Amino acid sequence: MESDQERLRRWRLVLGDQTPPESLRSPDLEGLGYDLTATDREIDDVLKAVYDSDRKGGLGSSSPHVNRWLSDIRRFFPSSVVRVVQRDALERLKLHKMLLQPELLEAVEADVHLVATLISLKGVIPEKTKETARQVVRKVVDEVERRLKQPLTAAVRGAIDQSSRTYRPRPSEIDWDLTIRKNLKNYLPEKKTIIPERLVGHGRRRSSLKDVILCVDQSGSMAESVVYSSIFAAVLASLRSLRTRFVVFDTEVADLSDQLHDPVDVLFGTQLGGGTDIHRALTYCRQLVQRPDQTILILISDLYEGGDVDQMIRRVAELANAGVQVISLLALCDSGAPVYNESLAMTLAELGVPSFACTPDQFPELIASAIRKRNLTSFLS
Helix, strand or coil, rough: CHHHHHHHHHHHHHHHHCCCCCHHHCCCCCCCHHCCCCCHHHHHHCCCCCCCCCCCCCCCCCHHHHHHHHHHHHHHHHHHHHHHHHHHHHHHHHHHHHHHCCHHHHCCCCCHHHHHHHHHHHCCCCHHHHHHHHHHHHHHHHHEEEEEHHHHHHHHHHHHHCCCECCCHHHECCCCCHHHHCCCHHCCCCCCEEEECCCCCCCCCEEEEEEEEEEEEEHHHHHHHHHHHHHHHHHHHHHEEEEEEEEEEEEEEEEECHHCCCCHHHHHHHCCCCCCCCCHHHHHHHHHHHCCHEEEEEEECCCCCCCCCCHHHHHHHHEEEEEEEEEEEEEEEECCCCCCHHHHHHHHHHCCEEEEEEEECHHHHHHHHHHCCCHHHHCCC
């Protein structure tokens, strides 16, 4: 069990020079009376650079100072904590310029948030840093893809197999393994055979069983969602049983479907920031719909519409009434509960369009449920 002394040490490092919680105070250990070790003082200095509100000068503007600080936080903290401190430094100290230098970018702990920052800075990244930036983005994309590709692929293929299953198959379409398992109760010992009372098979598959359109808001608040949706879109596009389109928008609309062979290209094709015109994006997506009853349209947006709200609602209703399965994802990220337009989300729900946030780990199940046309209320909790 953690001792009071260790708890006091942790509070001292968290709070800096502030007074510790009352429950931990004692006549012998008041305020700054706690004596930090040499290592703890180094940790304290690293944290002061970012979190001390009275700090003057910060990390300094030179590359050696920033590089040394990056090295220190990696020495004292695990990767998960490094990412948080690093992200806070970028936001609090306005250190985005350090990402424009290849030697510093190589020292940064890469994660999805860093990728989003790099994409937002792509217009000002100098030529000498662009290749390093792509390498950092590639590293994160590959890590995320390794983690999520197999679950997504398995979920989609399982859903498609189930969707295409038939109990009146032609001889060439019979799934004998499944048929035998379904009819084991009809085994006749005296004849040593199974009577296939119920045949199970797969109907003839079309080249594209489902059409999936990801329509993604690329405003600044949706940065993490843009990163994850780009990776998922690339994986979905690799499945021959789906026809996947990837559309991003702010006040303009960009169709990046032809770049889905490489999610890094997709990410560098986005333009984070700017306004939001959902109606315009949905109008474009409506032109992509060829088979409404076989189309899943996933709108990924916090629903803060900067265009015509009434027209946007009419467009959603039009798509849903035509048979398109429309889903509104308020966020596709690990960052917790998103901020979103609750009023518009409720309006979409009244149209039969569910609105909810989704973590990357939940996304494979979401797509599989949509393909099977199952009720998505389980995702609303």
